[in-house]
Amino acid sequence: xxxxxxxxxxxDASIALYIVAFSLFILGVRRGTHPTTAKQxxxxxxxxxxxxxxxxxxxxxxxxxxxxxxxxxxxxxxxxVASIRVQMTEMPQMVALYNGVxxxxxxxxxxSEIRHGISLGEEIPLDELIPILFAAVVGSVSFWGSNIAFAxxxxxxxxRPLAVPGQQVxxxxxxxxxxxxxxxxxxxxxxxxxxxxxxxxIAAGVLGNLVVLPIGGADMPVVISLLNAFTGLxxxxxxxxxxxxxxxxxxxxxxxxxxILTMEMATAMNRSxxxxxxxxxxxxxxxxxxxxxxxxxxxxxAQDAAIKLAYAxxxxxxxxxxxxxxxxxxxxxxxxxxxxxxxxTVNYAIHPxxxxxxxxxxxxxxxxxVPYEQLKEMExxxxxxxxxxVAVVVGANDVTNPAAxxxxxxxxxxxxxxxxxxxQQVIVIKRSLSPGFAGIDNDLFYEPNTSMLFADAKxxxxxxxxxxxxx
Amino acid sequence: xxxxxxxxxxxxxxxxxxxxISKVPTTLHTPLMSQTNxxxxxxxxxxxxxxxxxxDPLEQIIGVIAIAFGTINVVGGFMVTDxxxxxxxxxxxxxxxxxxxxxx
Numbered sequence: 096x097x098x099x100x101x102x103x104x105x106x107d108a109s110i111a112l113y114i115v116a117f118s119l120f121i122l123g124v125r126r127g128t129h130p131t132t133a134k135q136x137x138x139x140x141x142x143x144x145x146x147x148x149x150x151x152x153x154x155x156x157x158x159x160x161x162x163x164x165x166x167x168x169x170x171x172x173x174x175x176v177a178s179i180r181v182q183m184t185e186m187p188q189m190v191a192l193y194n195g196v197x198x199x200x201x202x203x204x205x206x207s208e209i210r211h212g213i214s215l216g217e218e219i220p221l222d223e224l225i226p227i228l229f230a231a232v233v234g235s236v237s238f239w240g241s242n243i244a245f246a247x248x249x250x251x252x253x254x255r256p257l258a259v260p261g262q263q264v265x266x267x268x269x270x271x272x273x274x275x276x277x278x279x280x281x282x283x284x285x286x287x288x289x290x291x292x293x294x295x296x297i298a299a300g301v302l303g304n305l306v307v308l309p310i311g312g313a314d315m316p317v318v319i320s321l322l323n324a325f326t327g328l329x330x331x332x333x334x335x336x337x338x339x340x341x342x343x344x345x346x347x348x349x350x351x352x353x354x355i356l357t358m359e360m361a362t363a364m365n366r367s368x369x370x371x372x373x374x375x376x377x378x379x380x381x382x383x384x385x386x387x388x389x390x391x392x393x394x395x396x397a398q399d400a401a402i403k404l405a406y407a408x409x410x411x412x413x414x415x416x417x418x419x420x421x422x423x424x425x426x427x428x429x430x431x432x433x434x435x436x437x438x439x440t441v442n443y444a445i446h447p448x449x450x451x452x453x454x455x456x457x458x459x460x461x462x463x464x465v466p467y468e469q470l471k472e473m474e475x476x477x478x479x480x481x482x483x484x485v486a487v488v489v490g491a492n493d494v495t496n497p498a499a500x501x502x503x504x505x506x507x508x509x510x511x512x513x514x515x516x517x518x519q520q521v522i523v524i525k526r527s528l529s530p531g532f533a534g535i536d537n538d539l540f541y542e543p544n545t546s547m548l549f550a551d552a553k554x555x556x557x558x559x560x561x562x563x564x565x566x
Numbered sequence: 567x568x569x570x571x572x573x574x575x576x577x578x579x580x581x582x583x584x585x586x587i588s589k590v591p592t593t594l595h596t597p598l599m600s601q602t603n604x605x606x607x608x609x610x611x612x613x614x615x616x617x618x619x620x621x622d623p624l625e626q627i628i629g630v631i632a633i634a635f636g637t638i639n640v641v642g643g644f645m646v647t648d649x650x651x652x653x654x655x656x657x658x659x660x661x662x663x664x665x666x667x668x669x670x
Contacts (some may be wrong), residue, residue: 104615109601120605121582134651137601141644144608148640151611157618166613166630170637177638178645187651190600193643197606200635204612207620207628214622222569302569320599327606331579335572336614337612343572344579345608353602359587360595408615447592454596458650472592 103154105338111396112150113341119143120345124352147341178380183462184419187455188248191241191319194326198237201329202296205231208336209292218285226335228277231292232299233329237322239303244319248310254312262309263373268301306372313493314371316448317360321368324353359450366510392528395546397555400487400522401562403546404430407484409440411476413457413513415449417490419524424463426556427489432467433563443469444476444486444513446494477514486518488539490525490552496537506535521545524555597650604643610636 102109107205119142126136152163174193181189205227212219212227219227246252259265276295280287310318327349334342361368404410414432418424431441443465447457471479480486488495497516498505515521516539523545530536539545548555590598613632619627 096617106666112625117579121586123603124583124598124605127601128587130591130594133594133597134648137597137604137644137647137651140601140605144605144640144644147608147611148614151614154615154618157614159617159620162617162626163614163633166617166633167637169612170610171641172640173634174638174643177647178642178649181646183649186596186600189642189646190596191609193600193639193646194603196635197582197603197609197639200607200609200613200632200639203628203632203635204609207616207625207632210622210625210628211616211620248656289639305568316596323599323606324604327602330606330609330612331576333609333612335576337615338572339611339615340572341606342611345605347576349584349602349606351580353583353599354585355584355587356590356595356599376589393631437597441639445592454593457593458596467571470593504601 100339101149102155104154104156107291109150109154110340112146113339113344114433116341117344118346119146120348121204122423124348138213143549147345150341171486173376179490183423183459184422186458187316187319187450188245191248191315191322194319194323195238195245197383198234198241198322198326198329201230201234201326201333202238202299203234204333205234205336206292206296208333209287210289212255213289216286221281221284223336224281224284224287226332228295230329230332230336231296231344232273233276233325233332235296235299235328236303236306236555237329239300240322241303241319243304244315245324247307248315254315256309256311259305259309262305266302267307267394269298269305269559273298274303310371313448314366316370317357317366317368320353320357320360321372324357327351327353343488344374344559345431360518376390377464379406390541393543393546394543395548397548397550397558398562399546400524400548400555401566402524403485403520404434404439404487404559405437405563405566407434407439408440409479409483409485410434411442411444411471411483411486411515411518413444413446413449413486413495413515414460414489415446415489415491416455417492419450419455419490421490421552421554423489423552423556424459424465426553428460428463428465429560430487430556430563431469433560441469442471442476443509444471444473444515445490446473446513449491449494454514474511477517480514480517483518485522486515487521488515488525489556492530492537493526493535495539496535497542498535498538501538514543515539516542519544521559522548522554524548524550600643600647600650604640604647607636607639607641607643610640612636641665 123136123140126132247254323452327346331346445456495515499507499512617629
């Protein structure tokens with residue numbers, strides 16, 4: 096086993112190793128921002144983590160080896176198995192879950208620290224107590240909020256915005272209560288009440304639930320990214336409480352980079368972070384609610400779709416979450432291959448927030464070996480749309496809704512969309528006319544040049560590929 | 567450690583975080599979020615310290631759960647990121663014409 100009692104806590108040697116560790120984190124994140132170096136960057140960061148963990152285990156006076164090894168073993172086993180089993184389509188909720196346990200760990204550490212402080216019977220210095228309280232509140236919010244995000248993405252609870260009347264008032268009251276309790280704990284720092292502290296943990300948990308519940312599924316990526324930044328900040332706070340420089344740097348790094356990432360994501364959806372948090376999506380407008388079934392649309396079968404495609408010169412495929420759910424990435428690649436054999440130009444148009452997380456579609460299509468050059472970002476493909484013969488929308492919805500640019504009253508007004516309605520013809524592969532996450536009807540489905548192919552995306556794509564072969 | 571030194575470190579680290587992330591292609595948003603997510607699993611160090619110095623049984627139990635949670639965050643986070651990024655690595659194609667290099 097590792098020989099204990101090597102490094103003095105807070106001593107030069109341990110801090111030097113922590114410096115190596117967080118330098119590797121910074122390098123790793125830096126490399127993570129470029130496609131060619133991202134994989135390497137992840138490994139560099141992981142190496143930094145290994146150094147940080149070993150350094151901590153070598154600290155003088157660390158005991159309870161059985162418990163430590165038990166905790167590490169359980170965590171490793173669960174983490175490894177979950178990561179291997181998870182489907183590519185379920186990545187967003189997996190990230191939410193991992194973020195949640197991280198937040199949970201922070202909250203538990205804060206609890207344990209305050210217990211420790213109380214048991215010493217001395218005054219807990221405020222520069223320790225305040226970070227503990229911050230870590231407890233934010234960690235707990237992050238844990239519960241992430242769990243709700245996970246449950247929504249996993250369809251365990253409805254993805255639609257769930258609004259409780261007077262929601263904002265309840266949230267505000269909870270927040271005021273939490274702050275008041277924290278102030279009370281800080282004032283009585285010679286003997287803070289543990290019961291009150293646990294009450295703060297619980298109240299923060301309730302707040303985490305209430306903040307995320309009203310947010311619609313489409314906004315979930317932004318929420319997860321925001322909670323990720325929060326967990327980072329709470330980890331930094333835990334670092335202040337424990338006087339641990341590695342925690343401070345790594346936590347802060349995640350807090351600030353996560354904030355930037357969150358804002359970039361929100362911008363991609365033309366939403367502000369405040370808007371995401373405080374305005375439920377798809378509340379009232381859209382007008383045409385009840386008349387959905389009545390509006391005329393054109394429905395076609397796989398054979399018609401195959402004919403339209405086979406005699407086109409250029410085809411753009413627009414994937415969305417439906418493709419991920421149906422695991423249709425390989426089948427759709429086959430359609431693309433068949434069309435290319437006929438000399439047809441095939442491109443894939445990726446909306447920044449197609450699927451349930453930015454980059455979700457790229458990952459899936461890359462899995463199916465779609466060449467990187469065929470994946471076009473929205474800004475790149477939109478000018479090409481009017482010269483495109485057929486646009487095939489596979490399980491995408493809101494990101495193609497022309498209401499975003501035509502109807503200023505639409506809840507998604509102003510959101511950048513893939514302008515498939517500009518294409519000569521549009522084929523929409525979808526299971527039904529049901530609305531997407533924004534909970535609004537899609538005008539695209541009722542355009543005269545749009546044909547609906549009602550089917551499971553995977554089955555439909557396989558059928559179309561077979562039909563093209565037979566032509 | 568001195569509080570002001572810690573605050574100095576905090577502020578500098580915050581700026582590093584802001585600077586490091588600039589102009590990320592949307593493709594990498596999810597993997598990068600997942601990677602930074604794994605990095606905040608560093609809180610497991612807190613769990614290790616808590617358990618390593620704890621005598622009270624409840625404190626030990628809380629600490630062990632914290633270690634397990636933090637380890638899931640770290641191990642799962644890095645592995646999932648690696649799987650996502652693995653999807654982007656170019657698979658050797660049979661008829662590749664001097665591929666790579668000029669891809670950017």
